[in-house]
Amino acid sequence: MIKLNKLLMLVAVTSLVAATAARGAAPLPQYAHDKSLGVGSCANSLCHGAVETWKDSNVLQNEYVTWSRSDKHARSYSVLLNERSKEIVKKLGLPEPAHKSDLCLDCHTHNPKPAQRGEGFQITDGVVCDACHGPADRWIKSHVEPDATHANNVARGMYPTNDDVARARLCLSCHVGNQEKFVTHKIMAAGHPRMSFELDTFTHIGPAHFKIDADWIKRKGSWDGVRAWAIGQAVTAQELLALLQSPRGRDGLFPELVLFDCHSCHHPMADKRNTAARVGAGPGFVRLNDASLLMLRQISRQVSPDEAANFAQQVTRLHKSIATGTDSLAQARTVEHLITAMIPKISAHRFKGEDVKAMLLGLVDDGLAGQYADYQGAEQAVMAVQSVAEFMGRHKLLRTQSVRPAMKRLLAVVARDEKYQPAAFEQALRDLKAGIQSGAIK
Ligand code: HEC
Ligand code: HEC
Ligand code: HEC
Ligand code: HEC
Structure with missing residues (x-):
């Protein structure tokens, strides 16, 4: 009997260890x-x-x-x-x-x-x-x-705060939430602010009490803001999809509403956005908060180009499955697994000038195609564009002064979620695109 208990314990411990390892160690x-x-x-x-x-x-x-x-x-x-x-x-x-x-x-x-x-x-x-x-x-x-x-x-x-995946899990545990703790829609409706986080941006505005220099790299390994941004997006999407599938992802009759785009419900009826059309789910549907998934679409094109089309397709399928209520949790699992497989590829990827420029233009083009008509996507896109443009500036691929005015306007457009105007956002993006083209250093 004791033996059986021990064996069961061992199995339980082993699977817990395996689960921790799968989620990224420490x-x-x-x-x-x-x-x-x-x-x-x-x-x-x-x-x-x-x-x-x-x-x-x-x-x-x-x-x-x-x-x-x-x-x-x-x-x-x-x-x-x-x-x-x-x-x-x-x-x-x-x-x-x-x-x-x-x-x-x-x-x-x-x-x-x-x-x-x-x-x-x-x-x-x-x-x-x-x-x-x-x-x-x-x-x-x-x-x-x-x-x-x-x-x-x-x-x-x-x-290991130096490790992007470990750092992302740490910061996101409080800034987005995970299965152990998160700010539910009830807590937000009671007055808690909406959460907004981007790993690279927030690492620097802390303000940072550390300096990444040659000595840091020698002691702790490589540091790359674009990679940190990409890992942050992947881990955010992973945590949100895991929450969606867990018992904590429900609130009474409804799924937990923080996992969805706030502004798909919270906007005046006269303000017609029809953003659901872009995910092919028809009008009047509650969209998943897909800001990170939109970013990952760009990231996957660079780190795993062979799988990028499939990733985009599975995300669309997820939106549709949520709209129709068929197999949505299974589809959430499928997308979560794709992301889990993508994370080591992002970690191993060395982002080069061309990748970063392609992502920047990809983000801008997605925006011009109306993909960020909802606020949360636009907010993440702006933080992404900022990280990526700074990277290009540091690596002498872009004269940052040529994008600065458009960047300023983009930040102003997303400064208040309630005042967000998709049309103003698109105009600023068009200016940004012109700035990228005129400021590109060959
Ligand atoms: C919100 C999270 C957070 C808190 C709180 C925090 N740190 Fe850090 N710290 C970091 C991150 C992220 C780094 C950069 C990654 C790294 O060096 O591992 C860092 C780096 C460091 C470094 C290493 C710099 C290097 O060159 O290796 C020291 C030393 C440090 N922190 C000390 C402290 C001390 C002392 C406190 C408390 C007064 C503190 N930290 C609080 C997140 C934090
Ligand atoms: C234990 C929970 C916890 C962890 C871990 C944590 N934070 Fe925070 N962080 C908070 C809370 C709570 C606040 C809000 C404090 C306030 O408003 O006064 C905050 C505020 C911040 C702010 C200020 C935001 C603003 O609006 O000015 C930054 C930047 C930030 N965190 C970055 C990070 C980063 C980067 C990491 C990971 C290295 C991290 N945090 C890890 C709980 C955490
Ligand atoms: C999952 C982590 C998490 C939980 C749980 C959480 N908070 Fe927060 N809270 C944060 C973070 C992170 C911020 C900062 C948000 C930002 O500025 O980006 C914050 C911001 C706030 C603010 C606004 C900051 C200010 O300066 O006034 C208040 C108030 C607050 N929290 C109260 C609470 C209360 C009360 C509870 C419990 C009912 C709670 N929080 C539970 C993470 C959390
Ligand atoms: C599926 C639709 C839906 C989504 C998505 C949604 N909410 Fe709500 N929200 C509601 C409803 C319904 C109420 C209750 C309104 C009432 O009491 O009159 C509410 C209430 C609130 C309130 C309190 C306002 C009041 O009138 O009492 C806040 C604040 C809030 N939500 C914030 C958010 C945030 C932040 C998000 C995204 C993270 C979000 N909501 C996502 C439907 C939604």
Whole structure:
């Protein structure tokens, strides 16, 4: 009997390990087994709390100062004490205030289980170093030894934030949500802001407390903003499709509405958009939030051109299956699997000038063909265009000043979702296209 139990446990553990491996290895810091030590352990002025950067160190050493002074993660817990949070909790009828509810704490601070909290850990400190870099208990001492390597730190529980897929899973766990935690339509209707995230853009506006230079690359491997953007899109789509298939992807009679395009429901009736026509599902249908899928269509053309047509077709089939209610979950699984297979290809791909230019023009042409008539697609397209145009600028493929005015207008057009005008967006895209053509460096 004991043997059978053990065997069953082993099977359960093995399949859990296999599932984790399939999703991209390391457990997220919140669920890791080591103890989190809290920000006090990193903040000493001889450690990461220096006011000035150190010249002879390979990291900046002022990370704590950057984080505590300018990073919103240092204030994310205190958000839970504000009026808006009180209002949300009241509308939801939660039994506890926001700063006591795991529902909110899971994203607004580092919230490991009590047994994984070290002595200096304070729940009130917000999204601290341990929340991204992993619980420091087993690596705090060894990571400063002269022979410390990144691989050894990771083996001792440091989270591999340098790895695009791992970083995407980490950031997206709070910024988009996953099967463990997400901001449901109910929470949004109670007053929570809509989520909007793009990995490359958000990595830099933090502001970054790190510098990618030759030394970083030597210690940690390659860094490529376009690849990070592409991985971010793939992981977002994967998480959303997984949610759609899970029991948490339902809310009463309906599927969970945050998985759909907000503006397919939330716009005045007089404002005729007919965006459903573009996915061939006919008028009056609730569209899946397909912003990332639209981006992946461009990405797949570069990283797996043989499969790009099939990918586009399967996405169209997904929209139709949702409209008709036939096999939609099976079709969601099919698309999710295609993305899972695409991720290692994106990771291995070295984005070259031509790929990036083709993606940029592809994004613009999709926009001109009315593919981003809904707001969320347009918003992602703008962040994508920005990442890709910056990449081209850095690699001397584009004179960025030639696209700057159009870029500014694009940002203005998507600044407020309620004010979004597809026609203004298309006009700015046309200007952008002209800018790309005149600014291209051969
Ligand atoms: C899945 C993660 C997640 C969960 C769960 C979550 N939030 Fe948030 N919340 C965020 C993120 C990320 C932002 C920032 C959004 C942005 O600006 O892009 C945010 C923003 C907010 C804001 C607006 C920020 C401000 O400065 O006022 C409030 C208020 C808020 N959340 C309250 C709550 C409350 C209350 C709960 C629990 C009922 C909650 N959140 C649950 C991730 C989450
Ligand atoms: C929201 C997530 C997040 C938080 C919170 C965070 N970091 Fe980071 N940190 C990153 C990312 C992403 C990188 C860049 C990738 C990398 O170097 O692994 C990074 C890089 C670093 C680096 C390495 C730079 C290099 O050249 O190798 C140090 C040191 C660092 N962070 C220290 C800290 C300290 C100290 C804190 C707390 C005060 C902190 N971080 C909080 C995400 C975070
Ligand atoms: C444990 C949850 C959590 C994780 C992990 C996390 N964030 Fe956040 N992040 C938040 C919350 C909550 C806020 C909103 C704070 C506020 O509004 O004051 C936020 C805010 C931000 C902001 C400021 C956005 C704005 O509107 O100004 C940026 C940028 C950001 N996060 C980037 C990242 C990146 C990049 C990563 C991954 C390296 C990451 N975050 C990981 C929870 C998280
Ligand atoms: C399938 C249609 C549908 C989709 C998709 C949808 N919503 Fe809603 N939303 C509704 C309905 C219905 C209500 C309830 C309106 C009421 O109470 O009068 C609502 C209420 C709201 C409210 C509260 C407004 C009020 O009048 O009380 C907010 C805020 C909101 N939704 C935001 C969003 C966001 C953000 C998204 C996308 C992430 C989204 N919704 C997606 C149908 C939808």
